[in-house]
Amino acid sequence: MDIKLNYINGEWVPAISGKTRDIINPANEEVIAKTAEGGTDDVSLAIAAAKEAFYGKGEWRRKNVQERSDIILKIADAMEARREELAITDTLDNGKPLREAYGDIDDAIHCFRYYAGMIKAPYGGAYDVNDGFGQMHSYTVHEPVGVCGMITPWNYPLLMAVWKIAPALSAGNSIVFKPSSTTPLSAVILFEILDQVGIPKGTVNLVMGSGGTVGQEIAESMDVDMVTFTGSTEVGQEIARAAVGNLKKVGLELGGKSPNIIFADADFEGAVEWAMIGIFFNQGEVCSAGSRIIIEESLKDKFVARLAERANAMTLGNGMFDPDMGPLVSKDHMEKVLNYIETAKAEGAHCVCGGYRYTEGDCAKGYFVRPTIFDNCTQDTTIVKEEVFGPVVTIQTFKTEEEAITLANDTIYGLAGAVFTTDGARALRVVKEIRAGITWINCYNPTFNEAPWGGYKMSGYGRELGIHGLEEYQEIKQININLTPGKLGWYEER
Ligand code: NAD
Numbered sequence: 001m002d003i004k005l006n007y008i009n010g011e012w013v014p015a016i017s018g019k020t021r022d023i024i025n026p027a028n029e030e031v032i033a034k035t036a037e038g039g040t041d042d043v044s045l046a047i048a049a050a051k052e053a054f055y056g057k058g059e060w061r062r063k064n065v066q067e068r069s070d071i072i073l074k075i076a077d078a079m080e081a082r083r084e085e086l087a088i089t090d091t092l093d094n095g096k097p098l099r100e101a102y103g104d105i106d107d108a109i110h111c112f113r114y115y116a117g118m119i120k121a122p123y124g125g126a127y128d129v130n131d132g133f134g135q136m137h138s139y140t141v142h143e144p145v146g147v148c149g150m151i152t153p154w155n156y157p158l159l160m161a162v163w164k165i166a167p168a169l170s171a172g173n174s175i176v177f178k179p180s181s182t183t184p185l186s187a188v189i190l191f192e193i194l195d196q197v198g199i200p201k202g203t204v205n206l207v208m209g210s211g212g213t214v215g216q217e218i219a220e221s222m223d224v225d226m227v228t229f230t231g232s233t234e235v236g237q238e239i240a241r242a243a244v245g246n247l248k249k250v251g252l253e254l255g256g257k258s259p260n261i262i263f264a265d266a267d268f269e270g271a272v273e274w275a276m277i278g279i280f281f282n283q284g285e286v287c288s289a290g291s292r293i294i295i296e297e298s299l300k301d302k303f304v305a306r307l308a309e310r311a312n313a314m315t316l317g318n319g320m321f322d323p324d325m326g327p328l329v330s331k332d333h334m335e336k337v338l339n340y341i342e343t344a345k346a347e348g349a350h351c352v353c354g355g356y357r358y359t360e361g362d363c364a365k366g367y368f369v370r371p372t373i374f375d376n377c378t379q380d381t382t383i384v385k386e387e388v389f390g391p392v393v394t395i396q397t398f399k400t401e402e403e404a405i406t407l408a409n410d411t412i413y414g415l416a417g418a419v420f421t422t423d424g425a426r427a428l429r430v431v432k433e434i435r436a437g438i439t440w441i442n443c444y445n446p447t448f449n450e451a452p453w454g455g456y457k458m459s460g461y462g463r464e465l466g467i468h469g470l471e472e473y474q475e476i477k478q479i480n481i482n483l484t485p486g487k488l489g490w491y492e493e494r
Contacts, residue, residue, distance in 0.1 A: 087101040253454060373395065415436055
């Protein structure tokens, strides 16, 4: 079996240690690839290459924006040409149904095109000022940050990479990228593309390996100007601590425990379908998942019965055959989810459906967990407080709008949330009260390149996507011009 190599300074290279890692298909435990297992010495080489490309030669950041934009568009075209291969790779690696993987790849392609256009838009400020020094003209320019370290999770292997790489590269930065060691394969294809489109040597670097070594080294390095991380809140805290050494910029897209508030006047079938998408899409391995359903008491029994009926009807299987839901990403993760389920049962929550590993037929060797609904949950139930990151949803009830809002916000997280009601004024009132960065009214999960993505509270800081997602990878410089040279204004008069 070929070994997928790291990409450092324009070359495909094995890990210096010679170590490799087996990559497993979670649907059947087969080894589908071997990857180079990088260490701190590999990261150091990648950072040195990125630094030289940015601060030494500076070719990429100095290209005019039309040239940069043209190259970014070539990346999107090359991804489109390899769309099927990319989608199949993410399905084999992550487990997700193939149609969902195609959706991710299309979003990733659009993301490159979006930023290829955006960097050509004029922006920055211009000001005429007179503060006593005489007449001045002041204007701002946006410049790349420098060497950007990037660390991503396994739930959207390609898309989470592209949400970072597309804006950072468009802005003119150098990159050292580390994918999740569980799902690195689509990143290897992306870097094959980056290798072929004319990006100067050393500008983009891929180092695969474990978070504790490769990721930690990126976060700590004094030569990395920014670290941008998507992953769990616990590791996000470690990244923030590690980044203190040189006060590098930090972007954190972390976990969530998002409320899905459903009022009795909501469109019933619509709310059921969106609640299904909210929690069972992508096996529930979604940071913004609507994992806490908070429902008006009078509707609860009818709603839970219908939701359970829909959940029980879901097909599970190998993502390549497009079931409703694929396996969880790894054995460790499946065990973590099953532990949470056992804890909930022990704490007295009522398991309405699912709640076990599914091993029938072709699923025997895979990491499948039936879609699971827990009723009778309270704010003290562990799975109400902690992110499960699987197909597990809790049900809680409310009688008043205020109670719904209090329950929704009683969490350390603040990533997302939704409200279902046909009362427009109430929808707007409640959604404004949810302390989260991403909210929906009468839908759950739609995401756009145009709109900024990110969390409040312990769901992180910074934003991806939209114009804010570009600005994360830029510094702002003010340039001040003296329009009356030779005069010193008030200083002269002292
Ligand atoms: P994780 O935090 O375990 O790992 C994420 C990445 O960090 C991986 O590449 C991992 O190798 C690396 N890492 C681990 N330890 C590290 C360390 N000490 N230093 C540096 N890097 C380290 O998360 P995961 O299990 O891969 O992904 C699931 C988590 O990601 C969930 O909490 C989910 O909510 C979150 N997530 C958030 C968003 C968002 O946009 N907010 C999107 C997707 C996933």
